[in-house]
Amino acid sequence: MNEIKLIKLDWLNTNKEVDDLVPRMREQEWKDFLKSVEHDGIRQPIDINKDMTIIDGRHRVDAAKLMGYEEIEARIHDLNETELFKFVRDTAIERRHLTKEQRLHIVLSTSELIEELEYEAKENKRKNLLKNQYQNSNCGPDEPQLKKVNTNAELGKIAGVSKSTVTRAKKVKAENPEGYDKVIKGESTFNREYEELQSVKNKNYQKEKRASVGRPKKSEQVDLRVKINEEAMTLEEIILQRPEMAAINIVDYAGHINDLLDEAGDIEAVERIISTLEVEKIIKLKNNIDQIIKIGGYIK
Incomplete structure (x- = not known):
C-alpha cells in the first residue's frame, strides 16, 4: 500500500x-x-x-x-522509468473521458509494451518450430502449439479497438503525423485520415482500375488465340506470344490475390482455412513464382 x-x-x-x-x-x-x-x-x-x-x-x-x-x-x-510509463498507460486507458483514439495513442506510445508483445510473438513462433521438428522426428512427447501472438490484435484489446484500427493508426502516424494529431485532439478519426493517405488513394485507384478491366477469363484467352490465328501469325510468333500473355495474366492475378488478402485482414485465419483445402495448388504456385524470382534476380 x-x-x-x-x-x-x-x-x-x-x-x-x-x-x-x-x-x-x-x-x-x-x-x-x-x-x-x-x-x-x-x-x-x-x-x-x-x-x-x-x-x-x-x-x-x-x-x-x-x-x-x-x-x-x-x-x-x-x-x-519503465514502471512509471506502464503505470501511466494502465491508469490512463481506463479513463472515461478519453476517446478510443486517445487510448490507442497511449498504447502505441509505450514502446516497451510493443517490444514485449513482439518478443512474445517471436518466442512462441520459435518454440512452435522446435516442437514441430521434435514431433516430426518422433522425438519427445506431443505438446500443444503455443498461441500465435498478433501484436496489433493484442494492442487493440488493451486499447479497446479493433486490430484493423491499430493497423490504420500506425500507418497514419507514420505517413501523416499532422493527421494523427488531429485524431488525438478529437478533430478526426483514424479511418478518415487513413482514407486520405496518398498511398491508400493510389492503392484504391489501382483496385478500381483492375475492377473496371475485370479478371481475364479462360474464354477470353481462347478468343485471343483465335484472333491470333485469324491474323495469320506464324507458329513461331504464336509461341513467342504465349509467355507475354502468361506474364501479363500472372501480374494481374497477383494483384487480385493481394487485394483479397488485404481485405481479409486476418492472414492467420486465412491460413487455417486454406490448410483444409487443396494446398498443393498453392505450393505449386509458390514453386513456380520462386523460380521466376530466382531467374530474374529480383530479390538479392
Missing part, C-alpha cells in the same frame, strides 16, 4: 513525456471538472513519484491551484 501524504503544490513538478502521453481534457470537460471541484472538493489523491513528479492527477493539481489550495493529498510511488 502506497503512503498518502499532504504535499505542498509548489513542491510538485511535471514530466513532459507523461504530459504528452495523456491528452488534456477538452474545454467543456475542464469546465465541468472545475464545477465538480468547487462543489465537492478534490476527492481522490493524486499519484506522484518519489521525486515529486506528477504521474496522475495534473488536472486536479491545476484545479487546486486555481481554487487557492496550498496542499494536496498525494499517493507516493517508487517507480523506475
